[in-house]
Amino acid sequence: MDEASGAKELTLPEAENEVKSTRRTTAAVTAAAASGSIRRPKGSRCASRRLTKKLTDFSIDPELGPNAPTRSTTHLIQGAEEKPVMRIVGIDLGARKVVGCELVEKKPVRFTAKRVEDFFRWLGPNTPKARVLIEACREAWHVYDLLTSWGHEVLLLDTTRAKEVGIGRHGRKNDEIDAEKLARVLARGDVPEAHVLTPHRRELRKRVMLRRALVESRSQMAATLRGIVRADGHKLVGCEPARLPEKLRTSGLPEPLRALVEPLVANVKQLNEQLAQLDISLTQLCATEPAVQLLATKKGVSLIVAASFVSVIDEATRFKNAEQVASYLGLVPCEDTTGGRRKLGAITKAGNSYLRALLIEAAWHVLRDVDANDPLHQWGKAIADRKSKRVAVVAIARRLACILWAMWRDGTVYDPAALGSMQARGLRAQAQSAEQRARALEQSAKKLALRMREKHPVLRAQKNMKGLEALSA
Numbered sequence: 001m002d003e004a005s006g007a008k009e010l011t012l013p014e015a016e017n018e019v020k021s022t023r024r025t026t027a028a029v030t031a032a033a034a035s036g037s038i039r040r041p042k043g044s045r046c047a048s049r050r051l052t053k054k055l056t057d058f059s060i061d062p063e064l065g066p067n068a069p070t071r072s073t074t075h076l077i078q079g080a081e082e083k084p085v086m087r088i089v090g091i092d093l094g095a096r097k098v099v100g101c102e103l104v105e106k107k108p109v110r111f112t113a114k115r116v117e118d119f120f121r122w123l124g125p126n127t128p129k130a131r132v133l134i135e136a137c138r139e140a141w142h143v144y145d146l147l148t149s150w151g152h153e154v155l156l157l158d159t160t161r162a163k164e165v166g167i168g169r170h171g172r173k174n175d176e177i178d179a180e181k182l183a184r185v186l187a188r189g190d191v192p193e194a195h196v197l198t199p200h201r202r203e204l205r206k207r208v209m210l211r212r213a214l215v216e217s218r219s220q221m222a223a224t225l226r227g228i229v230r231a232d233g234h235k236l237v238g239c240e241p242a243r244l245p246e247k248l249r250t251s252g253l254p255e256p257l258r259a260l261v262e263p264l265v266a267n268v269k270q271l272n273e274q275l276a277q278l279d280i281s282l283t284q285l286c287a288t289e290p291a292v293q294l295l296a297t298k299k300g301v302s303l304i305v306a307a308s309f310v311s312v313i314d315e316a317t318r319f320k321n322a323e324q325v326a327s328y329l330g331l332v333p334c335e336d337t338t339g340g341r342r343k344l345g346a347i348t349k350a351g352n353s354y355l356r357a358l359l360i361e362a363a364w365h366v367l368r369d370v371d372a373n374d375p376l377h378q379w380g381k382a383i384a385d386r387k388s389k390r391v392a393v394v395a396i397a398r399r400l401a402c403i404l405w406a407m408w409r410d411g412t413v414y415d416p417a418a419l420g421s422m423q424a425r426g427l428r429a430q431a432q433s434a435e436q437r438a439r440a441l442e443q444s445a446k447k448l449a450l451r452m453r454e455k456h457p458v459l460r461a462q463k464n465m466k467g468l469e470a471l472s473a
């Protein structure tokens with residue numbers, strides 16, 4: 001040791017040990033270096049300086065709070081890849097079995113059960129959260145509610161665009177392949193989603209679908225009854241199917257023929273009573289839907305048309321403009337434009353066919369309306385004079401759908417004068433007064449109640465129209 005400086009003299013081995021100790025102390029400066037994630041692989045000197053990527057666990061930025069997106073400290077330091085944030089699962093809902101497919105490190109892992117409820121082991125509330133993709137079908141809403149209650153994020157695939165994502169391509173289609181295709185399109189992130197109805201609108205659509213089935217059954221039985229009567233050389237006076245049993249009593253048919261068609265007559269009577277009860281419950285349900293009463297202020301739009309429109313559209317705000325609504329309902333023409341040549345064909349007929357048929361029926365009523373002050377009637381009549389009534393009816397149905405959507409969006413009742421001025425000036429209708437709105441809604445309620453009385457004389461005779469009387473009061 002040098003006494004003047006007080007420094008300790010080290011031998012060569014002691015100096016090398018001191019340097020190594022200093023390196024160990026200063027090396028662990030960063031979390032990445034401390035964890036040993038930096039290594040020097042065998043090879044050239046340049047290759048040894050590269051940082052190898054590694055899957056790391058999640059960390060949360062304390063400055064952003066606990067709801068911040070998950071990230072990795074090692075990723076921020078050296079660009080390491082993170083593990084997937086959520087599980088990716090595709091489910092194919094078959095009639096006999098349900099097949100699920102989860103992507104684990106880009107490899108499919110399948111699981112099968114008879115019902116979705118049996119997926120509790122893989123997708124129960126205590127399992128890690130997952131993003132699940134299913135095709136839109138009859139039971140899709142039930143599966144959506146179930147998986148959502150288990151804490152998963154559920155998406156519905158638009159079935160009209162299933163082939164765009166690879167389902168059914170190359171002639172290979174089964175439940176296992178479809179489930180894997182759903183999982184992979186979800187991993188890519190380009191899912192053509194279908195809209196999920198709210199629970200109240202689902203109940204409204206169920207009632208409308210049930211009514212449609214009963215009306216179709218009654219019409220089929222009435223047509224069969226008329227055919228049997230005509231086969232024996234007799235004819236019945238033309239009337240609605242609801243009034244057919246009354247007309248049959250005064251038709252003077254022979255007794256053997258009357259006994260032959262009695263089962264059909266009994267079924268028609270029973271369907272009349274069931275439809276009357278269903279219409280009362282549907283009217284009471286629509287009384288809780290302000291949008292239905294609002295749309296029914298348009299002349300020619302009945303309770304069924306308004307209820308069907310609300311149950312299909314669900315939310316007016318999910319469409320940007322009226323053209324999207326017309327396209328969604330299949331009331332826009334097909335287009336084949338290429339090479340500067342534009343060719344338009346018939347309407348696409350996409351979307352809900354029953355609502356489209358109801359709008360066509362309402363359009364016929366508008367075209368035959370004697371109200372000459374209605375601008376929609378005048379516009380349709382001008383098209384009918386130039387082309388044909390069928391073309392005019394489709395055009396009126398398309399514009400009627402756009403008008404109903406605009407009324408719903410703005411919360412305004414139908415005003416022919418305002419519509420005419422809007423068409424003339426190209427401006428939106430001004431805000432309506434509360435008095436005018438209340439008067440239009442009151443007339444709409446009375447119109448719906450009167451329509452129910454006219455359609456169901458059986459219940460009117462039994463004085464069982466309390467729901468409709470309360471509505472019109």
